[in-house]
Amino acid sequence: MINEFPQTLTIAGSDCGGGAGMQADLKTMQMRRVFGATVIVAITAQNTLGVQKAYPLTTEQINAQFASIADDFRIRACKTGMLADIPTVQIVAENLRRYDFGPYVLDPVMVAKGGAKLLADDAIAEVKRDLIPLCTLITPNLPETEKLTGIKVEQPEQMKEAARQLQSMGAKNVLVKAGHFNDPDYATDYVLLADQRDFWMKAKRVHTKRTHGTGDTISSCIVAELAKGKPIEEAIKISKQFVTASIANTIQIGHGHGPLNLWAFGGEK
Ligand SMILES: Nc1ncnc2c1ncn2[C@@H]1O[C@H](COP(=O)(O)OP(=O)(O)O)[C@@H](O)[C@H]1O
Ligand SMILES: Cc1ncc(COP(=O)(O)O)c(N)n1
DSSP states (O other): OTTOOOEEEEEEEEETTSSSHHHHHHHHHHHTTOEEEEEEEEEEEEETTEEEEEEEOOHHHHHHHHHHHHHHOOEEEEEEOOOBSHHHHHHHHHHHHHSOOSSEEEOOOOBOTTSOBSBOGGGHHHIIIIIGGGOSEEOOOHHHHHHHHOOOOOSHHHHHHHHHHHHHTTOSEEEEOOTTSSOSSEEEEEEEOTTSOEEEEEEEOOOOSOOBTHHHHHHHHHHHHHHTTOOHHHHHHHHHHHHHHHHHSOOOOSSSSOBOOTTSSOOOO
8 A cells, every 4th residue: 555656636627728727727737747636626718818708506516526535546746726616616515525635735726817706706715714724835825815815915924924813814935925925036935834934935937827736736836745745844945946947938829828738847757
């Protein structure tokens, strides 16, 4: 059993365009040499120009997928992405309490790069109450950080303050992502660990519109590294390098917010 291949799970929405959501998660997991399974909670019709339609799945459909995964696989780490609405958040929380899928990375996806809402406003309170206390790591971008904490983030100091607040809400480790930060030169994320150590992760900002799926990519890379047994600090640092390389080495796909080059950083034997 000890030698079983590392297995991971993404609980997320499907992006038929292949650049974000569970598709980005699976591709990232594959690159990082772990096995990826999925619980799909919503189907979106989207491309690099935006989200044209979104269809949440039923509670029964979601429960059935969780049961199939739990009956057969030994999931070592998992994540959630797009969760759509209150019933979905509630059923996902119930299943995460029922089954042990190892460390849980909560990417509190709210709005797509093109502006479409991927989480109903009234479900934010549910995410705070039901999911934050369950997570090993939360990975909000700046708009999500502001919605979850009520802190307007304009200075690096406010990223720290918000991270402390997310910890006091029950998140063990916090990664505040700075893709939306107003710094033309660098994308500098902030990490606050459970043991209170903290650090900044600075990367050159790439001036590109091709950033579809950046959040999904960094969070699923962290899940992959955790599943292989890496300590959380190392898992987060490798994942920042992985996403930076994926953004910097552009590939030309679609006419809007194009997907990342997930081959750029390379895999691991
Ligand atoms: N233009 C960019 N250049 C370099 N790094 C970026 C850029 N945009 C985002 N990132 C990085 O990508 C990761 C995802 O961040 P972000 O885009 O804020 O997440 P989300 O997709 O959830 O909005 C972070 O590590 C962030 O610093
Ligand atoms: C199904 C799904 N999940 C997540 C995102 C967020 O990705 P991004 O913010 O990069 O558009 C998305 N667009 N679609």
